[in-house]
Amino acid sequence: MMIKIYNSLTQTIMPFETITPKRVTMYVCGPTVYGDIHLGNARPIIFFDVVKRYFSHVGYDVLLVSNITDVDDKIIDKAKELQVSEQSITKQYTEAFMDMTASLGSAFPDLMPKATEYVANMIEYIHDLIDQGYAYVRPSGVYFRVGRIEDYGILSKQNMQELNQGVRITLEDDKEDPRDFSIWKITDDGLRYESPWGQGRPGWHTECAVMNHEIFRGEIDIHGGGTDLKFPHHENEIAQTSAHDHHHIARYWMHVGRLDVNETKMSKSLGNITWVKDLIQVYDPLSFRFLMIGHHYRMPINYSEELMSQYSKEYDKIKRSLKKAFLTVSIAKAFTFDIDHELMDDFYTLMNDDFNTPNVTTLIYDLLKLMNKEKDVMRLAILYQTTKTILEILGLMPRYELTDDTLSLYKAWEQARQDKDYARADQLREKLSERGWM
């Protein structure tokens, strides 16, 4: 059983071979905590959780690290705007981020390092880069010398000329080369730290490179994030790691596609944002997760109310079919842990093919159809268990509990049908349907 993954670095689908057998190390760029998360932010939170669940299910020991950026100009601006401390902003939005992660059915990463807890390490790291000639000090701060990196642009596939044209030169810049990026910003404004180069704060690209270095102490298997982070953020993480540690930061790069609205990016400046906290007031959060899983992770999603409502209806059908099967199996006391291995193998084949989750949703529909028409209760129990296993791996298994009340309704319905009291049977069926059990 070989897993194949599209590697953004090589732009090819490659067999997945871990550095250490049966172990996966993963780093996914996390949020800058100065605001609520919107549907676009939610996409990588859901996808990389599915990746972790799947690897764990097939027997890997997974270490997933996702950082919290809690020192940044945007945080400082927000704190000024609201006249509160940066810490109160980052505390509030870190909590909001955790709440939303949980409500979307995602587990927390194994480690969530905060940038502010690694500042001493960052200063040491920057010091090393200066010593080795990879960085230099200017009155405005410390800059990384991009020209020293031979394969700069390796991830984003931009050539040097394009990069030069793409970089805006601003007046306050005193860099050697317009492509050079800030790794320490000297400032007397906002949250700042003492350093050999003056008070200031680390650059965002350096934060991720340093936390990776400190936590993993070597090359990792997978580095992930949204596709919009490829350049400059991920490119600059690669550059610093090759300069400081003389190895690649990661073997595989996985980038999650954008979530658009009317073919344009969801962003604050365009005013087309849907916040996760608002969406989950209206829809079951797992139906949004189902929408994400219904699309291939590398493809852009063009989000709309219609699309959401369509997935909500589909997810409702899944829940009803599951509950109906569970009810039937429970009444017959036909519980089993057996699964249908052939159907499960179909699932593995799809997941191993660069996480082909859209086709997995088709497989789920096939399973529901089989369950809905199955007359043999033992076979139904096996199909139920198979579907449940797949949904659990995807984080899509709904929670429900069979109460005595529902059980007696169901028994009464069966009795009414036996008695050919169709009016009463219809009434009872309606009640069960209202509760989502039919």
Ligand SMILES: [Zn+2]
């Ligand atoms: Zn990062």
